[in-house]
Amino acid sequence: MKIGIIGGTGDIGEGIALRVSDRHEIILGSRDPAKAVETAEKIIDILKERGITGNCRGTTNEDAVKEAELVVISLPFQHVASTLAGINPEYFENKIVISPVNPMERKDGCFMYCPPDEGSAALAIKKMLPESARLVTAFNNIAARKWAKLDVILDYTVAVTSDDAEAKKKVMEFVSEISKLQPVDAGKLDVACIVESLTPLTINIAQNSKLKDLSIYMK
Numbered sequence: 523m524k525i526g527i528i529g530g531t532g533d534i535g536e537g538i539a540l541r542v543s544d545r546h547e548i549i550l551g552s553r554d555p556a557k558a559v560e561t562a563e564k565i566i567d568i569l570k571e572r573g574i575t576g577n578c579r580g581t582t583n584e585d586a587v588k589e590a591e592l593v594v595i596s597l598p599f600q601h602v603a604s605t606l607a608g609i610n611p612e613y614f615e616n617k618i619v620i621s622p623v624n625p626m627e628r629k630d631g632c633f634m635y636c637p638p639d640e641g642s643a644a645l646a647i648k649k650m651l652p653e654s655a656r657l658v659t660a661f662n663n664i665a666a667r668k669w670a671k672l673d674v675i676l677d678y679t680v681a682v683t684s685d686d687a688e689a690k691k692k693v694m695e696f697v698s699e700i701s702k703l704q705p706v707d708a709g710k711l712d713v714a715c716i717v718e719s720l721t722p723l724t725i726n727i728a729q730n731s732k733l734k735d736l737s738i739y740m741k
């Protein structure tokens with residue numbers, strides 16, 4: 523599958539690319555295509571050292587969406603609206619779009635969930651995309667550094683939400699291909715706020731307990 527990652531040079535974009543570019547074609551997007559090419563080359567080199575052939579290349583955010591069958595929005599929430607406004611909406615038509623986006627801010631040393639008026643990043647992003655785009659939330663609660671350490675088994679739960687049952691099923695299948703991730707159906711997009719808000723919670727717990735890169739495992 524061709525997977526386009528908007529903001530693909532960032533921590534989550536790189537991490538996902540490292541984990542799946544052995545079996546999918548990954549197209550990293552960036553405001554600066556040279557930066558995306560450099561990141562893609564770095565990913566290919568890391569995989570090569572492990573004897574793995576990675577299929578990963580870099581381009582602009584718009585081309586990453588245009589060429590992809592599935593799109594991941596890997597941007598800080600505050601940059602999503604301006605970035606999506608610069609991409610031809612037609613390129614999103616009928617495509618599955620994954621949002622791992624968690625709107626949060628640091629206040630007095632503590633991370634707070636700061637959703638927009640729509641109630642969650644997911645509901646705000648849904649309004650920014652054409653109606654035929656099939657928005658699914660996933661990967662909101664896995665720390666980027668866990669993705670990047672290829673020796674680390676990702677034995678975590680991935681809560682997936684969407685209003686599109688078929689798109690949700692496809693994303694759950696994609697999630698279950700990666701390490702030992704366990705996708706769970708968390709419901710419709712309306713409940714994405716609950717999933718998004720768990721990440722500032724885990725970061726605060728990690729800070730207060732001197733733990734690192736907490737992610738969620740449900741049993």
Ligand SMILES: NC(=O)c1ccc[n+]([C@@H]2O[C@H](COP(=O)([O-])OP(=O)(O)OC[C@H]3O[C@@H](n4cnc5c(N)ncnc54)[C@H](OP(=O)(O)O)[C@@H]3O)[C@@H](O)[C@H]2O)c1
Pocket residue numbers: 529530531532533534535551552553554557558595596597598599601604605622623624625661662663664665666667721
């Ligand atoms: N980090 C985590 O552990 C983690 C875990 C779960 C979920 N998430 C969520 O995943 C999303 C991505 O997180 P991340 O940590 O990967 O983000 P990040 O590394 O801070 O940023 C991702 C990319 O956003 C682009 N960007 C930065 N400023 C921008 C601007 N002003 N306008 C347009 N693009 C800009 C940059 O790409 P270019 O400079 O190449 O354009 C950057 O590489 C976030 O919404 C976060 O809440 C993160």
